[in-house]
Amino acid sequence: METKQELTGAQMVMEAFIREGVDTIFGVPGGANLPLYDVLPEYYPRIKHYLVKHEQCAAHAADAYARVSGKAGVCYGTSGPGATNLVTGIANAYMDSIPLVAVTGQVISALIGRDGFQEADIQGITIPITKHSELVRDVNEIPRAMQEAFFIATTGRPGPVLVDIPRDVLQQKGEFYWRDKVELRGYKPFSQADPNEIARAAELIEQSQRPVIISGHGVIISQAFAEIRELAEKAGIPVITTLLGISGFPGTHPLYLGMPGMHGMYWNNLAIAESDLVIGVGMRFDDRVTGRLKDFAPRAKIIHMDIDPAEIGKNVRPAAALLGDVKASLKELNKLVVHKDRTPWFNWLEDMRRKHPSIVIRETDELLPQYVINSIYEATKGDCYVVTGVGQHQMWAAQYFWYDKPNSFVTSGGLGTMGFEVPAAMGAQVAAPNDTVWSICGDGGFMMTMQELATIAEYGWPIKFAIINNNNLGMVRQWQELFYGNNIVATPLKNPDFVKVAEAFHILGLRAERKEEVAAVIDQAMQHPGPVLIDFQVKHDENCYPMVPPGAALHETIDQPAYAQTPARLPAPMEVAAS
C-alpha cells in the first residue's frame, strides 16, 4: 500500500526519518544542505538536531548513538568539505559494522560535474567505505532512496549508507510515498544456518577436550547476550571476547577470560594455541586477534558463525560454518549441545592464569594509567558506558575494566580512529540520557576532536572525560621503543593545560597527579551534575602488555616483563576468579 502527498525533497527526508523511527540527527549546515535545516523547526521536537563543530564528529556521534541505542544513527554534512569531513566517520562505521545513514547536500544539479564551488563526488569517494551510496537526482526518488538506505544500513551485517542530494532536488516538490516493503533484487542479507552445519558444530563441541569461544561484535549487534551465555554455561566452555565483543558476555562471569590477540591476556593467547576447538561467534578473525595467521590455533578445528558470507573462509577455513544471524544460529545450536566435564582444561587455564597474571597492577608511587582505569571501575562497578579512543588507554580500558552491563563498551575497533572518544561519548550520552558515560581519552586523540567540548557544554551532556595523559602518543612511542630501537620521533607531546581547556569551554576541569588524588577526583566527577574533564597525569612511558609483537604468533606473546618481580596486586574481579 502506498500513501501519497505533495512535499519538498527536504520534507520527504524528514518524513522518511519519522517512518524509520529517527529522532536524532548530528550535523553541520552549509550552502548545499540548507533546505534540510530549513524544515527542521517544522519537525521539532519529533526530530532533534544537534549541531556539532566538525562533520567527522557528527558521523562518530551518530555511530556511537547507533551502538548504544540499537537504532540507525543519522548525520548531516553539506557538499564538498562538509561531505569529505564525514569520510573518516563513515569509514569507522564501515569497519565496525554500524548502521549509519549519512545524508549530504550536493551542489545544484546544473553544477554537478562542473567543479562547482564546494563540489566533491562524495558518492564516488565513499564507494569503498559504505555498504551502499546513492546520488539522488530526482525528487521523486527520495522516498525510495531513503527507505532503501535505512533498510540496507540496518539489515544483515549493518553498515553505513550515504545518500547525496543536490540542493535544488531538496527544494523541488514531488509526491511522497512509502512502501510496505523494500524491493532490492540484488540485496540478499538473509540466510539461516544449514541444519547439517549446526549438527556438525554440536558434534565438534561434544568431541572437543579444550574448546574456547571467541565472541565478537556480532553477538552484541544481534543481541545474542542470553544465547552466548547459554552456550558457554550449557556446554561448559570458557569465553574470550574480541575488543568489539567486550560487554557481549558478563565481565565478571566465572567463564569469562577477557580479550585475546595483540594486547590480549597471555592465558588467552596460549589457550587458543593449545585449544582443539575455536568457536568464533560474530567475529572475523582479524589480524589483531589471530596474530600470525598461519600459526593461529594450530591444534584447533574451527566453528565460524557469522552473518556475512564473505567472512566465512576469508582468513580461516572452518570445519563448520553457520552462516546467518548469530542469535538465531546460537538458539539452534544450544538445543543440541550437551554439557561435558572438561576439568583438565579448566585446571590448565587456572594454572596459566596463576603463572601469568597479565594484568597485575604494580605497587609503585608513580601514577600508573592502569591504576587510573581500574579506579574508575572500582568507583562505578561498571554501571556506566565506557567510550574510548584508540591506543594504549583503549587497551587498558579493555583490560582493567569489567563490563557487566550489556553493550556498555564503545570503541573504535576496525579502523582504529583516534579522537573517536569525544564525539562518540556525545552519541552514547544522547542515546542513554539517564546513564553515566565515561569517556576514557588518550591525550593525543583528545586533541584531535576536543573542539566538541563546546557542543557538550552547549547541550549540557554530563559526560565524564578521563584523559590518560602521558604527554605522548603512547602506543606509537611504545612501538618506537620496542621495534624501532627506541628512536623516539614525533611522539612526545607538549600538551595544553587541559584543566584550563575545560574551563575555557565552560566545563569543570580537574587534575590528578598522584595516586592519592585519584579516588577523590573520580568521586568529585561523579557527584558533579554536568560535564567534567579530568586530567590524569600518568607515568609517561608506561608500556601496554601483554603484547604479541607485530608479525608474531599468539604463542609468542610477551607477558608483563618486570611485573613478576615487583610487588603487585590483582584487580578485584581477578582475585575472585583466582580463588
Next chain:
Amino acid sequence: MSDGTSGIRPHTIIALVEDRPGVLNRIASKWRQRGFNIESLAVGHSEKPGLSRMTFVVDADTNAEQVVKQLDKLVDVVDIRDISHEDIVAREMALIKIRTDRGSRSQIIDIAELFHADVLDVEPDSIIIEATGDEQKINALVNLLKDYEIIELVRTGRVAMLRGPAVSHPHPEEEDQQYERYPGPHTW
C-alpha cells in the same frame, strides 16, 4: 592477457548487475581494493530489462571464492557465479588491422579464411579482419599474423554462458522473509 593455453585455467565469472550509473565503478573499486587481478571484462545488456550481464576473467592465482563473495555483497550485483568448472560456451571477438601490400594481402585473406574470420575493410595498404572464437583460436591467429605488421589489435574479452537450456542466473520470485532489523535496547 594470458595466452589461455598454459597451465592453470583462469576463472570465468558471470554476473547479472543493475543497469545503473556507478555500477562499474563499484565493481572496479572492489577489484582494486581487494587486489583481484582482472584479465578481461565484457559487459552489455542482458535479456532482462534494467539488468546488464558481465563476464569477467580473473587470473588463476586470485581467490575466486572471495571475488564472488565480495562482489555479491554489492547491492547492485543481483547474481554472480563462478562458472569455471561448468560446461560452458566461451567466446571472444578480435578486430585486427594489418599493414598490407599487393603481395601480402591475399596471404592474409587466406589466413583469415582458415580461421573463419571476416574481412571488414580493405584499403590499398591495410586490411581489417574480424575473428570470433575462444582465446586459443584468437591467439593462434594473432600469432600467425605476426609475420605481417599488425597496426592495431582490439579484443572484447571473454563472454560466456552455460551450455544447454539452463539459465545462468535463475531468479525465483522472492518469497516473503522475516526481516531482522538492527534490534533495540539490550538485556542479558
